[in-house]
Amino acid sequence: xxxxxxxxxxxxxxxxxxxxxxxxxxxxxxxxxxxxxxxxxxxxxxxxxxxxxxxxxxxxxxxxxxxxxxxxxxxxxxxxxxxxxxxxxxxxxxxxxxxxxxxxxxxxxxxxxxxxxxxxxxxxxxxxxxxxxxxxxxxxxxxxxxxxxxxxxxxxxxxxxxxxxxxxxxxxxxxxxxxxxxxxxxxxxxxxxxxxxxxxxxxxxxxxxxxxxxxxxxxxxxxxxxxxxxxxxxxxxxxxxxxxxxxxxxxxxxxxxxxxxxxxxxxxxxxxxxxxxxxxxxxxxxxxxxxxxxxxxxx
Amino acid sequence: xxxxxxxxxxxxxxxxxxxxxxxxxxxxxxxxxxxxxxxxxxxxxxxxxxxxxxxxxxxxxxxxxxxxxxxxxxxxxxxxxxxxxxxxxxxxxxxxxxxxxxxxxxxxxxxxxxxxxxxxxxxxxxxxxxxxxxxxxxxxxxxxxxxxxxxxxxxxxxxxxxxxxxxxxxxxxxxxxxxxxxxxxxxxxxxxxxxxxxxxxxxxxxxxxxxxxxxxxxxxxxxxxxxxxxxxxxxxxxxxxxxxxxxxxxxxxxxxxxxxxxxxxxxxxxxxxxxxxxxxxxxxxxxxxxxxxxxxxxxxxxxxxxx
Numbered sequence: 001x002x003x004x005x006x007x008x009x010x011x012x013x014x015x016x017x018x019x020x021x022x023x024x025x026x027x028x029x030x031x032x033x034x035x036x037x038x039x040x041x042x043x044x045x046x047x048x049x050x051x052x053x054x055x056x057x058x059x060x061x062x063x064x065x066x067x068x069x070x071x072x073x074x075x076x077x078x079x080x081x082x083x084x085x086x087x088x089x090x091x092x093x094x095x096x097x098x099x100x101x102x103x104x105x106x107x108x109x110x111x112x113x114x115x116x117x118x119x120x121x122x123x124x125x126x127x128x129x130x131x132x133x134x135x136x137x138x139x140x141x142x143x144x145x146x147x148x149x150x151x152x153x154x155x156x157x158x159x160x161x162x163x164x165x166x167x168x169x170x171x172x173x174x175x176x177x178x179x180x181x182x183x184x185x186x187x188x189x190x191x192x193x194x195x196x197x198x199x200x201x202x203x204x205x206x207x208x209x210x211x212x213x214x215x216x217x218x219x220x221x222x223x224x225x226x227x228x229x230x231x232x233x234x235x236x237x238x239x240x241x242x243x244x245x246x247x248x249x250x251x252x253x254x255x256x257x258x259x260x261x262x263x264x265x266x267x268x269x270x271x272x273x274x275x276x277x278x279x280x281x282x283x284x285x286x287x288x289x290x291x292x293x294x295x296x297x298x299x
Numbered sequence: 300x301x302x303x304x305x306x307x308x309x310x311x312x313x314x315x316x317x318x319x320x321x322x323x324x325x326x327x328x329x330x331x332x333x334x335x336x337x338x339x340x341x342x343x344x345x346x347x348x349x350x351x352x353x354x355x356x357x358x359x360x361x362x363x364x365x366x367x368x369x370x371x372x373x374x375x376x377x378x379x380x381x382x383x384x385x386x387x388x389x390x391x392x393x394x395x396x397x398x399x400x401x402x403x404x405x406x407x408x409x410x411x412x413x414x415x416x417x418x419x420x421x422x423x424x425x426x427x428x429x430x431x432x433x434x435x436x437x438x439x440x441x442x443x444x445x446x447x448x449x450x451x452x453x454x455x456x457x458x459x460x461x462x463x464x465x466x467x468x469x470x471x472x473x474x475x476x477x478x479x480x481x482x483x484x485x486x487x488x489x490x491x492x493x494x495x496x497x498x499x500x501x502x503x504x505x506x507x508x509x510x511x512x513x514x515x516x517x518x519x520x521x522x523x524x525x526x527x528x529x530x531x532x533x534x535x536x537x538x539x540x541x542x543x544x545x546x547x548x549x550x551x552x553x554x555x556x557x558x559x560x561x562x563x564x565x566x567x568x569x570x571x572x573x574x575x576x577x578x579x580x581x582x583x584x585x586x587x588x589x590x591x592x593x594x595x596x597x598x599x600x601x602x603x604x605x606x
Binding site: 005025058060061066067069077079114129132133134136137138153154155156157158159161162164165166167168169170171172175176177178193255257258259261262263264265267268271272274275276278279281282283284285286287288289291292293294296 | 311312313314315317318319321322323324325341342343345346352353372379383385386387389390392393395396397398399400401403431441442443446447449450451453454455456457458460464466468469471475476480493494495497498501504505507522532574579583586589590593594596597599602
């Protein structure tokens with residue numbers, strides 16, 4: 001197994017042991033067309049029977065969901081930013097005074113507000129730390145290359161929670177087990193698209209074969225760049241990144257951290273060989289201390 | 300330690316300052332206690348076998364009790380921590396080298412049986428050869444049991460834990476031997492106390508040195524270890540361990556110091572585990588610890604921080 005812990009993996013399902021698996025499936029979330037309607041959050045809850053976790057209003061924005069968690073498998077982030085004012089387009093509307101006299105912006109109006117909305121979800125990493133550290137085998141790689149928890153196996157050890165570099169998976173306190181997005185494993189096996197993608201009214205959430213989605217995302221990025229959207233970038237589409245690329249990737253209009261995403265996540269198990277090496281050295285040191293304590297004068 | 304704030308507070312973006320990572324959901328004191336007890340048990344099994352080989356029956360008995368009782372209580376704490384305690388045996392469904400918790404479970408399960416068998420044989424005198432063989436088995440597994448928990452917290456996304464991966468195993472190995480030696484000092488008569496004292500002193504020194512080295516290397520990521528309750532615990536742990544080492548060194552001339560010294564070493568080790576583990580939540584929930592090093596890595600590819 002080459003690049004078992006880190007680096008690009010051409011066929012993640014095959015590496016997991018599937019023979020002749022179907023194409024890797026994923027999400028491309030194009031946040032440039034997200035309208036923040038949260039239909040994805042609702043559809044996900046409905047289809048997957050995810051319990052209510054509605055708390056008080058956050059008071060920070062129109063986002064009252066807060067973050068991904070055991071009971072939130074899609075989370076729509078809402079960001080209000082001040083940006084430099086754009087040159088207004090003259091629509092030729094009737095106004096007061098001579099034509100063209102009032103086109104300049106009023107003083108103090110050199111800043112605009114823009115809203116960024118983005119539907120976040122489990123990334124279904126190529127190198128999934130949650131799956132690597134799971135001691136029971138409850139987390140597994142599906143034939144579609146996605147990462148799913150088997151709820152009849154999970155014993156609630158909580159290791160995956162601290163291993164995820166995106167803070168996605170979490171424990172349901174009253175239940176004890178961990179939960180996260182399954183990429184609607186029950187739907188995609190029947191050829192249906194996941195509930196969130198199905199419900200998305202603007203096709204911000206697109207489901208499909210990862211290779212197709214990546215090509216589509218490249219084209220969309222080029223289009224946005226050509227339109228002058230300089231902040232547009234893809235996030236998670238690069239197989240050479242710290243998690244080997246993600247099965248669910250994004251087109252963002254600002255830095256990832258603005259959306260609550262880590263700018264350069266690296267799967268913790270990349271360092272696992274060194275971690276085990278240091279641990280073996282320390283265990284050896286313990287033996288040396290034990291032997292040394294019996295040397296010398298008898299007392 | 301000198302305060303070096305390398306990065307100004309406001310110089311990073313986040314989503315309304317909300318956490319990026321999830322903090323540990325592990326119950327407290329269960330998991331910190333298990334980390335301490337497992338370490339203690341592993342090192343005690345080594346001490347017990349040394350005592351058996353060199354003919355120190357009192358020290359052997361004490362260490363075997365510490366090993367068996369430590370792991371039994373530790374497993375109890377661990378099972379209580381699980382979200383689904385009834386599914387504890389699912390830990391042994393698979394053996395995964397990529398999961399330190401899985402590897403640790405496979406070390407812990409036979410260790411608990413062997414350490415208990417060795418103790419029962421020692422106390423009852425039944426099947427002495429088999430008992431000694433079990434004791435040797437426990438001593439072989441002991442060092443792994445004492446240190447795998449360091450690999451466990453290093454193999455996480457929490458930067459303060461992960462970036463300490465070089466030194467954490469030595470912090471835990473030192474702490475385990477300090478605890479085993481310290482508690483054996485408390486419970487062993489003076490005539491057989493020597494190896495326990497030496498083990499406690501060396502363990503304490505290793506624990507102090509490795510902790511210091513790790514925290515220096517962590518730089519700004521050390522903040523969760525300085526602040527709040529973890530900071531208080533780690534400062535108290537350092538004082539106790541240092542005091543315990545000094546008192547243990549003096550104890551051959553001042554025997555009255557031996558028991559307090561041992562207790563201080565063990566308590567220092569206990570508080571170190573609590574401090575390190577309790578720092579996990581604040582470390583995870585501060586987005587600065589995630590964004591700033593990752594951003595630095597992106598703008599300057601040859602960074603000092605890895606992982």
